[in-house]
Amino acid sequence: MLLKPLGLCAVLTAPALILRVTDTHPSPLIGLLLFGMAVVAASFLLAWAAEAARVDISGPLAIAILAVIAVLPEYAVDLYFAYTAGSDPTYVAYAAANMTGSNRLLLGLGWSVVVLIALVVASRRSGRTVKELVLETGHRVELGFLAIASVVAFVVPLTGQISMMLGFALLGFFVFYLWRVSRAEAEEPELVGPAARLGALPMRARRTMVIGLFVFAAAVILASAEPFADSLIATGRSFGFDEFLLVQWLAPLASEAPEFIVAILFALHGRGADAIGTLISSKVNQWTLLVGSLPIAYALGGGGTSLVLDGRQVEEFLLTATQTLLGVAALLALRFPRWLAFTLLGLFALQFVFPGQEARYALSAVYFVIAVAALIRNRRHIRPTLTAPFRGAPATKPELVDSVA
Template sequence: MIAWGAESAQVIVSQGLALAVLAWLQTSPEFMVEGVIAWQQDISLMTANFTGALRLLVGFAWPMVYFTAFFSGHRKKPDYEIKLDGEDSAPVVGILLPALYVLFIATKASLNLVDAGVLLVLYFAYLFVLNRFPAKHEDHANEMERVPRWILSHKKPVRNILILSCFVTGGTLVFLLAEPFVESLKALALVLGIQTYFFVQWVAPFLSEFPEFVSAFYWARTVKKAAMSLMNTVSSVIAELTLLVALIPIVYSFSRGEVSSIPFDYEHRLEIYLTVVQSLLGFLFLVNMRFSFYEAVGLFSLWFFQFLFPDTHREVILVYLLWMLLEIIQIFRGRRRLAAFPVFFNLWRKHIEKKP
C-alpha cells in the first residue's frame, strides 16, 4: 500500500522525495526498536541494532534487488546492469557525507547531541535537494502498475487524498504491528536459545525492515523499475545513517534525564567501522550510475560471510578496504567514472541554483 502511494506521488513531488518518505515510513519499525533500546541505555545493543540494519540494506537488500530484476527480466547474463536515472545521482551522492560523518563518530569514540544535530542537518539538506527536483509528468502513469494508474485516473483532489491515504494507512499498519511482531519474535528467540546480541543485530533488522523488502522486490521484478527499487533501499541507507543514528543520543539523554554522550569501546567502534566501510564500498559501486552482477555478488558474499563467521570483523574490514582501493585505482586509471557527481551538479544548477 505504501509502495502504491510512493509510485503515485511521483506526479506530485519528485521520485526521490517520494522514495525518501517511503523509506522513512518503511523503516519506522527499526526506529522504534532502536528507540526502545536507547531508552534502556544498552549501548552494546544500540550499536548492534543500527549496524545490523545498515549492513542488511547494503549487503542483502541491494543484491536482492539486483537478482530479482536479473531473474524477473529474463536477462540472466552476467553483463546485465541496473542503470540509474539522472535524478538517482542525488541519493547516490547523498550516501557519502553521512557515511564519512559516522566514520568520524566512530573515530572519536562517542555519540552526542551535537552529532545528532549534524546528522539531522545532513538529512534535511538531502530532502531539500530532492524537493527541488521536478515531479514526473502524468503521462508517466501509463508505465505504472494497475493500482497507481487507477489512483492517478481521478481528479486532483481525489487523487491527492488517495495517495495520502496509502501513506497514512500503510504507515499506521507498519507502526501498530511492528512492536508486537518484534516482541513475539524476541520471545521465540529466547525459547530457541538464540543470543540476544545476535538476534538484535541479525534477526530483528530483517524483521523490522521486511515492509521495505516487499516494496523493493515488488518494483524490482519489473526491469524498468529496478533502478527505482534500488533507490528505495539507498534512501533507507541515508535515513538510517542520519535519522536513526541521530535518534540514539536524543532518546538516551531523555532516558538519563540529562544531556549525555554515548561512549563507544573498541568492539563498538569495530562494528561501526565495518558498517561504514561496507556503505562506502556500496557508494563506490553506484557512483558510476550502474549496479552490476559482480558488485551484487560481492556485497552479498561479504555480508553472508559475516553472518556465518561473526568474529571476523577485522578481516572483513580489510577486504572491504582493499576492494575500495581497487575501485579507486580503477577511477584514477579511467576505467571507472564518477558519473554521479557531474550528473548531480548539472541537476543542481538546473533545478536548485535557478530557483529562488
C-alpha cells in the same frame, strides 16, 4: 481487486491491536509473532500508500519521502531501543544492533538481489547477457550524499560513541538532502501492484485512501513497536538465543520486507535503476536521519548527551561503515556490475559463517581494501560525486549496458 491486499493486511494487524487495546500480555513467542505480523502488514500498507502518493507529489522529493516512510517501522523499533536505553543501559546494544543490521541488510542483500534480478530480466528481454546496470545521472546526487555520510560514519567507531553534536549535524545534513532533491526535475511515476491500482483511483478517492492508509499504518506501527521489541528480546532469553543477533537481523528483516519487495517488483518490471535509486535513498536516510536521531532519543529517555558504545558495537559500526564505503566506491561510475552484486552478497553471507570478533575485523579489512581499489579505479568520478549534492545535476533516463558473455 484493490480491497483484497489492503483488507488482508488490515486483518493481519487486528490481533496486535486487540492485544494493545485490552492490555493483554501474551507469551514472548506469541507476542513476537503477532506484533511482528502487524508491523510487516502495516509496512506493506505504508509502502503502497507512499508509492501511490507519488501521483500527487511527483519528483525526487517524493522518492526521498517514500524512502523515509518505507523504513518507518525500522525507525520506530530502533528509536524505542535508544529511548529505553536512557534509563536501562542494556538497551544501548540493541539500538546499535538494529541499526547496523538493517543497514548491512539493505546493502548486502537488498542491493545485490535487486540488481541480479534486474540483470536477469534484461537478459531475457534482449536475448543477450546483460552484465551491468547503468544508473541515471541524477542518482549521482544521492550517491554524493551517501558518500559524504559514509565517510562521516567512521567518526562513530573511531570515537566509540554517537554524540549529540554528531546527531544534530546528521539531521541537518538530512534536511539539506531533502531540500536538494526537491529541486531536481520531476518525472511521472510508474507504479506497480496495489500501488498502481491506488494511483488509478479518482483524485478525491485516491487522496482519501492514501491519507487513511498512512494514519492507520502509522498507528499500528507505533502501537506495535514497543511490544514487538520487548517480545523479541524476551523470546531470545527464554529460548537461549543471542538477543543481539535477533535484534540485529530478525527485526530489520521484518520491518524492511515491504521495501525489499517493492524494489524487487521494480526490478521484475525492468526498472532496476528505480529500485536501486529507492534503496540508495533509504541508505542515505539510515546514515543521516536514523543515526542522527539515536542520541536524541537516548537523551530524551534519560540518558546523557552521547550514546556510548561497547567494543562489540564499535566492531559492528566499523563493519557497517566499511561495507557502505565499498558500495559507494564501486558505484562512483554509476554502473552496478554483476561482479559487485555477487561480491556484496558473498561478503554479507560470510559474516554468518564467521561471526566472531576477529572475523568482523577481517571482513572490515576486506571491505576496505576492495573499496580502496574501487576508489582508485573510479578516481575521476570522486570529485563529481562529492560535489553533486552542492550543484545541479541533469536527470537522464536509465539504461542497461548489455554484452554477450
